[in-house]
Amino acid sequence: MTRRRLATVWLDGCSGCHMSFLDLDERLLELAEHAELVYSPLVDVKEYPAGVDVCLVEGAVSTTDDLGRIRSVRARTRTLVSFGDCAVTANVPSLRNPVGAAPLLQRAYVDNVDRDAGVPVEVVPPLLDRSLPVHRVVPVEVFLPGCPPPADLIHETLLRLLGVEAGVPPERPPRFG
Amino acid sequence: MSVHTFTLDGQPVAGAAGETILEVATEQGVSIPTLCHLDGLSSVGACRLCVVEVAGRPRPQPACITPVEEGMEVVTRSEELDEWRATVVEMLFVERNHICSICVANGDCELQDLAVDLGVDHFELPAMSPRLEIDSSHRLFAIDHNRCVLCTRCVRVCDEIEGAHTWDVMGRGIDARVVSDLGTPWGASPTCTSCGKCVQVCPTGALFEKGRAVGEGAKERRPFLPYLRRHGAGTR
Ligand code: SF4
Numbered sequence: 001m002t003r004r005r006l007a008t009v010w011l012d013g014c015s016g017c018h019m020s021f022l023d024l025d026e027r028l029l030e031l032a033e034h035a036e037l038v039y040s041p042l043v044d045v046k047e048y049p050a051g052v053d054v055c056l057v058e059g060a061v062s063t064t065d066d067l068g069r070i071r072s073v074r075a076r077t078r079t080l081v082s083f084g085d086c087a088v089t090a091n092v093p094s095l096r097n098p099v100g101a102a103p104l105l106q107r108a109y110v111d112n113v114d115r116d117a118g119v120p121v122e123v124v125p126p127l128l129d130r131s132l133p134v135h136r137v138v139p140v141e142v143f144l145p146g147c148p149p150p151a152d153l154i155h156e157t158l159l160r161l162l163g164v165e166a167g168v169p170p171e172r173p174p175r176f177g
Numbered sequence: 178m179s180v181h182t183f184t185l186d187g188q189p190v191a192g193a194a195g196e197t198i199l200e201v202a203t204e205q206g207v208s209i210p211t212l213c214h215l216d217g218l219s220s221v222g223a224c225r226l227c228v229v230e231v232a233g234r235p236r237p238q239p240a241c242i243t244p245v246e247e248g249m250e251v252v253t254r255s256e257e258l259d260e261w262r263a264t265v266v267e268m269l270f271v272e273r274n275h276i277c278s279i280c281v282a283n284g285d286c287e288l289q290d291l292a293v294d295l296g297v298d299h300f301e302l303p304a305m306s307p308r309l310e311i312d313s314s315h316r317l318f319a320i321d322h323n324r325c326v327l328c329t330r331c332v333r334v335c336d337e338i339e340g341a342h343t344w345d346v347m348g349r350g351i352d353a354r355v356v357s358d359l360g361t362p363w364g365a366s367p368t369c370t371s372c373g374k375c376v377q378v379c380p381t382g383a384l385f386e387k388g389r390a391v392g393e394g395a396k397e398r399r400p401f402l403p404y405l406r407r408h409g410a411g412t413r
């Protein structure tokens with residue numbers, strides 16, 4: 001049987017959603033029978049490949065770099081999953097939204113420092129004025145709220161999206177937080 | 178006592194004159210989502226979660242403040258109502274800064290529960306991200322306006338049960354805020370008795386006891402005033 005092509009992407013999040021994905025534990029082996037992990041922070045592939053069936057996106061869109069990445073991911077993916085609260089609502093990264101990027105950077109890197117004050121511009125990509133949920137930027141097919149989404153929920157959702165007979169729906173319904 | 182007979186989702190039912198649709202529905206075991214309503218307090222129809230369809234009326238009616246009438250035909254469940262209610266929930270979320278993962282009420286919040294019940298798993302409306310204040314001047318409690326849904330339960334419990342009337346609503350529409358003593362910092366309130374009833378009835382993480390960390394708001398949030406316990410509190 002041909003395996004489906006699965007990817008995971010890590011934008012502005014804490015990696016907790018990926019940790020929860022790893023909490024599938026032995027069920028990862030079962031998943032590997034149905035899908036090949038073609039791109040992920042967990043595998044050593046540099047370029048997001050074309051023809052991805054399902055992609056879990058963790059994190060909000062917070063920088064120009066995130067913006068470029070999510071657009072190319074979208075273009076190469078059939079089913080995009082907003083994976084966890086940061087992707088779904090912008091969650092913790094959005095704490096800065098009432099303030100705006102420029103005043104925030106000013107406060108953090110200029111006003112509050114005694115030495116070498118200055119907003120970093122090298123290596124780090126520029127912040128967007130606001131952290132955005134993924135679906136504000138590109139269309140999203142599936143929303144998986146939770147901080148992080150519980151492993152049972154990830155398992156059930158992935159099997160369903162991969163077209164495999166899904167197991168028992170998780171006890172806790174998906175919710176924010 | 179005069180009795181009105183009418184239909185509730187097609188079933189013939191009876192209610193006493195003066196009873197609301199919500200009261201009769203609850204007696205009949207028909208559940209209607211609510212947020213601002215709390216048994217034991219007056220009803221104000223602030224949130225519109227409880228909307229139902231009444232034949233012959235152009236707009237959905239809030240069940241918590243609409244009295245039953247003879248011959249009424251009430252529908253409590255329909256696709257359209259579900260959509261209305263989900264939109265209300267969504268608007269409550271995007272109007273302020275609800276960041277459940279770091280909220281004191283995480284896991285014991287009526288707004289969070291409503292989102293689950295109504296299948297709200299993301300927001301189509303953009304977040305407004307207003308800049309709002311936290312008043313932590315009170316010795317025991319704090320109010321975080323980022324989480325307030327303006328249900329006015331705090332206003333009513335303080336006035337109607339405690340008799341202190343510390344809280345009021347100031348401003349209109351999007352600028353509305355609950356305020357203590359006409360805008361005095363809570364800690365300097367001459368009327369607040371520090372009874373904590375407002376904290377107990379607050380459906381979200383807006384009013385909380387100091388010293389509670391993320392998700393710790395639940396616990397003894399509503400141990401007193403048993404008649405004020407919201408239905409299903411802490412069952413999720
Ligand atoms: S008040 Fe409720 S909905 Fe709002 S952030 Fe807190 S837990 Fe989430």
Ligand code: SF4
Binds near residue numbers: 330355
């Ligand atoms: S502080 Fe709480 S109880 Fe008071 S209006 Fe806001 S949400 Fe309702």
Ligand code: FES
Binds near residue numbers: 223227
């Ligand atoms: S519960 Fe009826 S309007 Fe809020």
